[in-house]
Amino acid sequence: MSKKNLIKNIASLSVVQIANYVLPLISIPVISRVIGPDKFGVINYAVAFIAYFNILITYGFDLTATRKVAQDPENIALRNKVFSEVFQAKTLLFIISCLIFTICLNFVPPLKVEARVAIFSFLFCIGTLFTQNWLFLAMQDIPKVALFDFMSKLLFTVAVLLVVQHKEDYVWQPLITSLIQIVVAITSFTWAIKRYKLKMRWVGLDNIFALLKSESVVFFSFILINLYTTTNVIVLGLFQTPENVGYYTGGQKLIIVAYSVISLPLSHALFPYIGRAFAESREHGLLLVQKIIPLVFVLTGTLALGMFIFGPWALRLFYGPEFEPSVFVFQLLVFAPMFIAMGSIFGVQIMLNLKMDKLFFRITLTAAAISICVNFLLVKQFGYVGTALNWLITEIFIATTMYIFLRKAGLNPINLKWFHPRSFKEQLDPLLARFKGRKLFLSKE
Structure with missing residues (x-):
């Protein structure tokens, strides 16, 4: 990859991160004054807890799968193989995450007290399941994704400002975040299949467990x-x-x-x-x-x-x-x-x-x-x-x-x-x- 493409990708990824974090911060001057430090802490506690499940589902594939495909990005057979393995492994990890979260919801006091916030935050994991960042990184096809993600986060910011008007509306912020992520992830997932002509093949549980072990x-x-x-x-x-x-x-x-x-x-x-x-x-x-x-x-x-x-x-x-x-x-x-x-x-x-x-x-x-x-x-x-x-x-x-x-x-x-x-x-x-x-x-x- 040339330095020209490298600079382009760094700029594109910066746009993605601005969309992910800076645009939501536009809403903070309003929201923080509406919900106060206590509810702000409730939301961020739930987000921190759900981060464990996002890491479990992602399983480091953004690095390991990227490393595999980036060495030979034009190899269609390799691309399909890695895509199938990663998505099916993430599906298994998502199911496991749902089971663990259900248990935690009943036994972790901060989650039990704010169950709706916890559940709405956990829905974000559906988006994590369909997110294929490793593929875009490996194929160096980031700018289109950056623009799409930017527009989605812009809609998120507008939606939060319109919905969160009173202190009790704090529960809707994580729901909006999760729904936007799900829509973005499924759309980009569909786009990736068409763009790279991907074909999903059942790889079998043995191969899934072997992959999880090798990347552990x-x-x-x-x-x-x-x-x-x-x-x-x-x-x-x-x-x-x-x-x-x-x-x-x-x-x-x-x-x-x-x-x-x-x-x-x-x-x-x-x-x-x-x-x-x-x-x-x-x-x-x-x-x-x-x-x-x-x-x-x-x-x-x-x-x-x-x-x-x-x-x-x-x-x-x-x-x-x-x-x-x-x-x-x-x-x-x-x-x-x-x-x-x-x-x-x-x-x-x-x-x-x-x-x-x-x-x-x-x-x-x-x-x-x-x-x-x-x-x-x-x-x-x-x-x-x-x-x-x-x-x-x-x-x-x-x-x-x-x-x-x-x-x-x-x-x-x-x-x-x-x-x-x-x-x-x-x-x-x-x-x-x-x-x-x-x-x-x-x-x-």
Whole structure:
């Protein structure tokens, strides 16, 4: 894939993330004042809990299936095989999720008290079942999906503003979110079948279980990542009031927006790009990573500084005076996206592309175990501030540990040569030429 296509895909994925997070934030200045911190916390607790089921259904296929198809995207037989295996495996995982959720609904107090919010939030999993992001990533056919998703989220924002008029209307927000996701997912699923001429074939339970077993390391790694991110909210909700959950998630949400608009598109677009470079040779892949890291570091660092300065003003504008405690949470977390981005490059872009899945798993397992233990202590001592502090410390630990183990394996992902201003110019010139409409040229290797 050329740099021209890479830039195009990063831009398209950024549009997707803006649609997913920034457009809904347009409604927050109105909704947060209507429902208040307590109901805001109720909704975000349910969303955090349902995230476990979304991860179970996705099962890391956005990386593992992408990796398979991206190596030979024109192979129709391979494409059909992976498509059939992934969808049927996700269907089985969705059925299992329904059973587990039914049990949780009766035994987890916060879910039982707000059953309608929990059920409406769980409907989102139907959309997850039909979402085939891995296929679009592998085929590098992202721009059309970006535009479609943008329009859908625009409709979501309008619908929420029209429906949520009173405090008791908070229950309809997760329902609208889920219904929009279902419509988008089924439509894109149908479009993908026609676009790529896909044919669904029954692969058999034996093959499904074999697939789940072979991809289990990556899946459990993502579960562990969720343990030190989403579980923070779950633990906070068990020991603190819904208002405190609202204060934490109020600050956290804007941080997630920043990560989703900048770091996540880079990660998704770069994974197949860097994967092909590593497929050519280990040296070529490592060189590409060394050239990309300075750009990501400066981009996320500048973003963090800007958020630290202007973020409190934006947060007060979004949420109103009732969410004033969220400001300190936000300022604690502004540098988290930078460490997440670095950890993603070290772990996802290098370790997974080099099939170092077990090392990736061990590091995330260690981080998750430490994070959970520390989180219980910090939440009891400092409440929602402790939750924020725990997340930041965990991300720093992960990025640092992954870098150390890569160096021990003889891989140096950071070369200070590429931090030189002249090297920056070599990498940025193609970007500037692209956005000015001139012919895109490749920087020298």
